[in-house]
Amino acid sequence: MFLELLTNTMAAHKPLRHAATCLLFLLLLLLLLSCSASASSVITHLPGFSGRLPFHLETGYVGVAEEAGTELFYYFVESERSPSTDPVILWLTGGPRCSGFCGLVFEVGPMNFVLAPYNGSLPQLVTNQYSWTKVISSTLFLDTPVGSGFSYARDPNGYNVGDISSSLQVVTFLKKWFNDHPRYLSNHFYVGGSSYAGKVIPIIAQYISEGIEERKQPIINLKGYMVGNPITDLKVDSSYRVPYAHGVGIISDQLYEAAVANCNGDYVNPTNEMCSNVLNAIDNLLSEVDDGNILDDKCAGRLTPKPTDGVSGSRTLLGEHSRLSELPAQPSINCYSYCFYLSDIWMNDKTTRDALKIRMGTIGVWVRCNEDVFPYAKDVPSSIEYHFNLTTRGYRALVFSGDHDLTVPFLSTQELIRSLNFTIVDDWRAWHLGGQAAGFTIMYDNNLTFATLKGGGHVAIGYRPEQGFAMGQRWLDNKPL
Structure with a gap:
C-alpha cells in the first residue's frame, strides 16, 4: 500500500x-x-494434525554466509516441562545432508507419522509419547549442511561445504539464534545427533568451547554432547563391518578367517588378489541384509535416489544444481522406511510448506536426504581427537549404539573409545528399563559414557524410542543409566 x-x-x-x-x-x-536476516514464525497448526499443536513450535531461517546467501532452516520445539530451566539441545541428523526434520519425527521430536496405507490423501501426524521435549529438553532441529531439507544458498558455490566449513556455519547459526533468543542463554546446552552427525558434533562442540574460552559473545552454556551410532573414522567404521558380520552369523568362519589371513586388518582397501576375492564374497553376503538394522527386511526407500538434470519444475535458487525429479520408491508398510516415504509426500504438499513458512522458490522437491546432490568435503578423516579434547576439558559425553547396526557397528565405536585410553570407573553392565535389560553400558573417567540400545538399528532411538527416552533423561539428569 x-x-x-x-x-x-x-x-x-x-x-x-x-x-x-x-x-x-x-x-x-x-x-x-x-x-x-534471521526470520522466525510460531506455528500453531500443521496439516495432517488434528487441532492446535500441544507444544510450542517455531520455524525459521538464519543467514550464515552473507556472500553466498546461505540460509539454514530450523525447527525449534520448546520443552513442555520447564523451558526456563530445562536444557536446550541442538539435534542434528546424518547423511551428510539429511534434513533435521528426521530428528523431529523419527527420533527425539514431538511428532510421528501415522503408519497407515497411503490412499492419496495427506499423511497424518500424531504426538510422540516419547518426545524428549515433553520432560527432558527444548530442542533445535537444523537442516545442515546447506542443501539439506529447506536450507539453501543463493550462490551455487555456497553448496561447496564440508566437515569444517559446515561446522563453522552451525556455530554461526547458534550465535545468531541465541542472540535472537537470549532467554535460553543461561540454560545448559548440548549438541546431539546420530550417524554422520556424530562425526561433526564434536567439531561443532569444540568450536563452541573455544568461543567460551575466548569470551566471544554470546557465551553459550555448553555442558556436553551426545552421539548415536556415530561415524568417527570412516575407514575404521567400515572395516569393523566384517568382524561384526561374522559375530552375528552373516559370514562363515571360513570367510572370516580368510579375511583375517589375507587383508591385514584392512577390509576397505584390498592390497592383494586373495583379499579382494574374499571381500567380494563377503559383500555379496552383506547385500542380503539391511545395513540399518540386520533384522529388518531389505526395503526400498532407505537410500536416496540419484539426481536428474533438466527436469521441469526442479530448478530453483539452486542455480545449476538440480534437485531430485521424483520421490523415492514406495516401500511396503511393514518396512521401517515406510515412514520416510510418508514424510516425502507430506513435505511436498503446498499446504505443508505454507504452514511451515517455507520461502517460495527456494526448494524444488524436498527429499529426506540429499547425500549425492551437492559437493561435500569429508575433510576430517577422524573425529577422535575432538572427542579427546572435549572430554579432557570437562565436557560430558554420551556415546550410544544400536546393537543391530551394520552401517556403524558398535564394535567400531567401542574400539575408538578404547583408543582414548581413559580409565574405567563403572565397568560393563546391563542398564534396565521396566525390569528388563535395555542395553549395556560402561563409564570412563572424563565423564565419558558408552551405552548400547538392545535391538536398536543405525538410528538407535528411532528403533527404540522408549529406551532412548529413558537413556537421555537419566544422562541429562546426571544419573547412572
Whole structure:
C-alpha cells in the first residue's frame, strides 16, 4: 500500500520524482536484506494434525554466509516441562545432508507419522509419547549442511561445504539464534545427533568451547554432547563391518578367517588378489541384509535416489544444481522406511510448506536426504581427537549404539573409545528399563559414557524410542543409566 502511494506521488509531483526514486530503491534494498536476516514464525497448526499443536513450535531461517546467501532452516520445539530451566539441545541428523526434520519425527521430536496405507490423501501426524521435549529438553532441529531439507544458498558455490566449513556455519547459526533468543542463554546446552552427525558434533562442540574460552559473545552454556551410532573414522567404521558380520552369523568362519589371513586388518582397501576375492564374497553376503538394522527386511526407500538434470519444475535458487525429479520408491508398510516415504509426500504438499513458512522458490522437491546432490568435503578423516579434547576439558559425553547396526557397528565405536585410553570407573553392565535389560553400558573417567540400545538399528532411538527416552533423561539428569 505504501509503495503504491509513493508511486502515485512520483507521477503527480515531478520535482519529487528523483527523491522518491531514491527512497523506493532504499525500501526495496531493505526488503531484500530482510530476507537474509534471521526470520522466525510460531506455528500453531500443521496439516495432517488434528487441532492446535500441544507444544510450542517455531520455524525459521538464519543467514550464515552473507556472500553466498546461505540460509539454514530450523525447527525449534520448546520443552513442555520447564523451558526456563530445562536444557536446550541442538539435534542434528546424518547423511551428510539429511534434513533435521528426521530428528523431529523419527527420533527425539514431538511428532510421528501415522503408519497407515497411503490412499492419496495427506499423511497424518500424531504426538510422540516419547518426545524428549515433553520432560527432558527444548530442542533445535537444523537442516545442515546447506542443501539439506529447506536450507539453501543463493550462490551455487555456497553448496561447496564440508566437515569444517559446515561446522563453522552451525556455530554461526547458534550465535545468531541465541542472540535472537537470549532467554535460553543461561540454560545448559548440548549438541546431539546420530550417524554422520556424530562425526561433526564434536567439531561443532569444540568450536563452541573455544568461543567460551575466548569470551566471544554470546557465551553459550555448553555442558556436553551426545552421539548415536556415530561415524568417527570412516575407514575404521567400515572395516569393523566384517568382524561384526561374522559375530552375528552373516559370514562363515571360513570367510572370516580368510579375511583375517589375507587383508591385514584392512577390509576397505584390498592390497592383494586373495583379499579382494574374499571381500567380494563377503559383500555379496552383506547385500542380503539391511545395513540399518540386520533384522529388518531389505526395503526400498532407505537410500536416496540419484539426481536428474533438466527436469521441469526442479530448478530453483539452486542455480545449476538440480534437485531430485521424483520421490523415492514406495516401500511396503511393514518396512521401517515406510515412514520416510510418508514424510516425502507430506513435505511436498503446498499446504505443508505454507504452514511451515517455507520461502517460495527456494526448494524444488524436498527429499529426506540429499547425500549425492551437492559437493561435500569429508575433510576430517577422524573425529577422535575432538572427542579427546572435549572430554579432557570437562565436557560430558554420551556415546550410544544400536546393537543391530551394520552401517556403524558398535564394535567400531567401542574400539575408538578404547583408543582414548581413559580409565574405567563403572565397568560393563546391563542398564534396565521396566525390569528388563535395555542395553549395556560402561563409564570412563572424563565423564565419558558408552551405552548400547538392545535391538536398536543405525538410528538407535528411532528403533527404540522408549529406551532412548529413558537413556537421555537419566544422562541429562546426571544419573547412572
